[in-house]
Amino acid sequence: MSPSVLPDGDPVPADGALPHGVVADPEVDFGVYLHVPFCRVRCGYCDFNTYTAEELRGERREDYPDSVSREIAMATRVLGEHRRPAQTVFFGGGTPTLLPSGSLARMLGDVRDAFGIAPGAEITVEANPDTVSVESLQELADAGVTRVSIGMQSAVPHVLAALDRTHDPANVAHAVAAARAVGLAVSLDLIYGAPGESIEDWRTSVSTALALEPDHLSAYALIIEDGTQLARRIRRGEVPAPDDDLQADMYELVDDAAAAAGFDWYEVSNWARTPSQRSRHNLAYWRGTDWWGFGPGAHSHVAGVRWWNVKHPAAYAQRLAQDVSPAAAREVPDAEARTLERILLQSRIREGLSMQAIPPVRRSAVAGLIADGLIEGASAIGGRIVLTRRGRLLADAVVRALTE
Structure with a gap:
């Protein structure tokens, strides 16, 4: 939960305290989102709050877990006796697996120490297929991770190129095999409607994904976000805008193929083999339960209060080093x-x-x-x-x- 454009809102006190009289309900499920805002390259369609090495302005990736640890400590003070174990934990990005597995394990350990993690909790790490190995995933599994969500996007090289994705399609199968080898559940993420993608290209991607027998499948229509490189290219007439009718055909294709492979839809863009393999973390967003989003640009929702952190990793780190809440603003809808x-x-x-x-x-x-x-x-x-x-x-x- 870390979009690149932050909304306006009310100021947040330096200690991050909730508004007077607001108390978290211990009966409401609690989730944790950990935003890792690092990418090797900026994909032309992406509007998430992410940064390449050149955009970090001196902020070092290896120092990032220290900043997150400080925000976790602040969260324990804000929630106090009303904090409760996390039912779900989700490492999103960006590319969380650009950090060493030990760094992700450390952040997960900080969450466990601060809140506790409920028995049977779902703990997910997003990954690009060229940033994982059996060894790195084993370290994550040993730390308590239960699930990996692999950014496949497409199985067709020219479609990946249109999306500025740099991985070799063959790496997806290697990543899935590595995850299976260490006992992790697997989700595959696809995007449809890229410039130049035909219905047959999409059929290839869907059939390739399903042949890998994931537990969960996400398929999102490409949306052109203002300010992205892809939006500028479309505006200049260099590539065509997505075709709504073609995207509708693509949606029906993936829905039919997923159903034939034994998957049921449980959200417009998501399918799972069984109810237990649905993304419980994302379902918590759709159901409106509580979560705390850690990291630059991350959004949180606790007891009806919403807030969002400052965007840049350097500003985020600076505030926390001064023991000041990284929240940029908040609202009570x-x-x-x-x-x-x-x-x-x-x-x-x-x-x-x-x-x-x-x-x-x-x-x-x-x-x-x-x-x-x-x-x-x-x-x-x-x-x-x-x-x-x-x-x-x-x-x-x-x-x-x-x-x-």
């Missing part, structure tokens, strides 16, 4: 904003959205959504909004119908 967010997020997941979450004035829209084939009629009768496949393709339209 009002009831209307919370309702909108709940509809936006929970309508995307397989379990659906309770009809009671929809403002009464908008419930009349449900019949039209059923008639248009966007939500399941039987589920609606049972009191829940569940998207059909057509509804998944038009999820934004469903949200608009339920909120505007």
